[in-house]
Amino acid sequence: MVEIKSEIVSRQSIRPSHPTPSHLKTFKLPLLDQISPNIHGNMTFFYPSDNTSHSTSDHDFFDKSKLLQGSISKTLSLFYPLAGRLHDAATVDCNDEGAFFVEAKVNIQLSHFLNQPDLNLMDHFLPATDATTMELSNGAMFLVRFTSFGCGVVAISLSLTHKLFDVSSLLTLLQTWSSVCRGSSDPITPVLIGEKFLAPRDELSAISATIKIDAEKFVQRRFVFSASKIAELKAEVNKEFHDMLQSHPSRVEVVLALLWKCAVATKKQKTGTFGPTVMFQAVNLRKRLSPTLPETAVGNFIWTFMVSAYEERDLELHEAVIQMRKCLNEFNDTKANVLRGEGAAQAIMEAIKERGEFFRNNKEMTVYKCSSWCKFPLYDPDFGWGKPLWLVSVNKLVSNTIALADTRSGDGIEVIMTLDEEEMTLFQQNEQLLKYATPNPSSYA
Numbered sequence: 001m002v003e004i005k006s007e008i009v010s011r012q013s014i015r016p017s018h019p020t021p022s023h024l025k026t027f028k029l030p031l032l033d034q035i036s037p038n039i040h041g042n043m044t045f046f047y048p049s050d051n052t053s054h055s056t057s058d059h060d061f062f063d064k065s066k067l068l069q070g071s072i073s074k075t076l077s078l079f080y081p082l083a084g085r086l087h088d089a090a091t092v093d094c095n096d097e098g099a100f101f102v103e104a105k106v107n108i109q110l111s112h113f114l115n116q117p118d119l120n121l122m123d124h125f126l127p128a129t130d131a132t133t134m135e136l137s138n139g140a141m142f143l144v145r146f147t148s149f150g151c152g153v154v155a156i157s158l159s160l161t162h163k164l165f166d167v168s169s170l171l172t173l174l175q176t177w178s179s180v181c182r183g184s185s186d187p188i189t190p191v192l193i194g195e196k197f198l199a200p201r202d203e204l205s206a207i208s209a210t211i212k213i214d215a216e217k218f219v220q221r222r223f224v225f226s227a228s229k230i231a232e233l234k235a236e237v238n239k240e241f242h243d244m245l246q247s248h249p250s251r252v253e254v255v256l257a258l259l260w261k262c263a264v265a266t267k268k269q270k271t272g273t274f275g276p277t278v279m280f281q282a283v284n285l286r287k288r289l290s291p292t293l294p295e296t297a298v299g300n301f302i303w304t305f306m307v308s309a310y311e312e313r314d315l316e317l318h319e320a321v322i323q324m325r326k327c328l329n330e331f332n333d334t335k336a337n338v339l340r341g342e343g344a345a346q347a348i349m350e351a352i353k354e355r356g357e358f359f360r361n362n363k364e365m366t367v368y369k370c371s372s373w374c375k376f377p378l379y380d381p382d383f384g385w386g387k388p389l390w391l392v393s394v395n396k397l398v399s400n401t402i403a404l405a406d407t408r409s410g411d412g413i414e415v416i417m418t419l420d421e422e423e424m425t426l427f428q429q430n431e432q433l434l435k436y437a438t439p440n441p442s443s444y445a
Contacts, residue, residue: 005107006124006147011136014069015098016076016083027081027092028195029299031345033163034090035352036300040143040159043170043378043393044125046110046443049152050385061148065103067384068146068156071181072099076142078176079190079298085139086163090200092141100137102127102145110153114390114443119220119416122394128159129396156383162300167373168284169298178381191297198344217421218399221428222392223437225255227411233258233317233436240318241325249321252372252404255413256281257320259402260368262433263419264315266426267366274312277366280304283328288336303339305331308365372404379408390443392416408443 076083076099084094106124113121123129127143137143141161148154160170172190179187225233233254241249260279268274285301286293293301307327309315314323338347359365379387390408395401395418403416415437419427428439 002108002112002118002121004113004121004124007105008130008133009103009105011100011102011133012069013098013137013140014072014076014101016080016096017073018077020077020080020083020094020096024080025094026087027084027094027192029090029092029163029200030193030195030197031200031348032198032300032302032339034200035348036162038086038089039162039397040128041162041165041170041393042126042128042157042159043391044122044155044157045381045388045391046114046155047153047383047385047387048110048389057148057150057152060152061103061154064154064383064385065146067181068144069101071177071383072101072142072144074180075173075177075187078187079173079192081164081192081194082142082161082173084141086141086161089163092164097138098140099142099144100127100133100140102130102133102143104145104147106147106149108149109151110149110155110389111444116440117222117390117392117443119222119392119394122392125155125157126159126394127157152385154385164298164300166284166300166302167371167376168286168295168301171376171378172296172298174378174381178383181383183384188296191294193293193297193299197293197297197299197301198340198348201345201349218418219421219424220394220416220418221424222440223415223417223433224407224441225413225415225437226407227409229436230255230411230413237318237321241322244322245325247325249325251413252374253321253324254317255404255415256370256372256402257315257317257324258433258436259415259417260309261315261317261320262427262430263368263400263417263423264309264366265430265432266419266423269426270423275364275366276308276310276362277315277368278306278308278362279324280306280367280369281324281328282369282371283331283336285336285339288332289340290337291340303331303336304369305335366400368400368402369398370402370404374404374406374413376406378405379410 080094081092083096083098084092087093127133127145143159145157176187230251264277282302282304305327307324399418401418405414407414
């Protein structure tokens with residue numbers, strides 16, 4: 001068990017390098033952002049030493065910190081709503097109050113932490129878990145904590161508002177920010193569509209989606225699926241899948257189906273009976289709309305489709321994977337395009353209403369939610385001292401969530417699973433899971 005002591009060295013606001021023009025001072029969010037929860041998501045990147053600096057480790061850290069702060073200032077001018085403050089669920093006051101930047105130090109070596117990462121220790125790296133930082137940041141939508149391990153090794157943690165950013169938007173921000181930090185004079189420019197995509201609804205102006213904070217104690221655990229184990233999983237379901245759909249299952253589909261099956265089996269162990277269950281999967285709408293949106297469009301251009309299982313046989317691996325693909329195909333063919341153009345706002349409101357009715361009529365259903373960041377090149381951001389050794393996003397809010405991301409090599413899948421504490425104890429012992437997944441291996445592997 002690694003013990004960490006962390007110390008905050010400084011805290012400060014960072015304003016945009018150029019003031020936001022007066023005609024852009026009010027930014028109206030599109031409907032999909034309006035209904036997004038007013039919470040912060042987080043992601044932490046751990047960087048090795050670049051070994052190019054001959055200065056002391058303190059000087060090296062503060063030199064890097066100055067570079068980061070200067071590049072944040074320039075980046076905020078391009079992402080100008082991010083430097084503002086939320087006025088209501090559909091409006092950002094672009095007042096240039098800026099982002100908030102924290103410098104910190106920890107007393108351990110990165111190698112000790114990454115050898116077997118303890119997700120419970122991530123609070124030492126996150127800006128939003130420090131009460132003083134949150135008070136001083138005065139509603140900042142973008143917070144950064146820059147942490148020194150000594151000897152040039154650092155961590156960069158971002159805390160970003162979910163009102164403006166999904167993972168694709170986060171990637172655009174990282175690509176722009178890191179290229180500005182490296183001195184690029186031609187960084188990627190974000191596309192800030194705002195209400196031009198889909199105007200907010202007046203009757204919802206004061207309402208964001210709510211996140212039901214789980215009362216029970218939940219825990220997070222990390223599992224890694226290697227490329228060879230994913231290939232084994234695919235081989236197990238490929239024949240039935242191909243016979244039914246004339247295509248092949250994806251990495252995400254087979255891994256998610258196994259996790260879902262094992263989570264529900266765990267629930268049955270705990271309660272003694274099988275209960276119906278539903279899996280919500282988030283999908284990126286940008287390429288699914290007509291006309292498409294650019295990948296650099298900033299906002300929550302995501303929607304979820306659901307896959308349900310009413311009997312245990314529905315969760316046999318091949319059945320679950322086939323059902324996932326069928327539901328995705330149906331979403332792509334019939335629902336995605338309804339979310340753009342004439343009637344889109346009405347369709348979204350009806351979908352929200354239908355989902356509410358579904359849950360009222362299916363109170364006994366166990367709900368799981370999955371976000372996949374696979375195929376997003378999140379290991380690419382290089383601020384001038386190389387690419388990250390490891391990245392992670394921890395969920396501090398709700399249980400029964402599954403987050404999937406590529407391993408650094410790009411061919412495996414890393415899972416952060418959140419479950420009720422008692423269920424997680426059983427889940428970690430599931431033999432079918434352990435046949436394919438390695439619990440919390442070294443991040444150097």
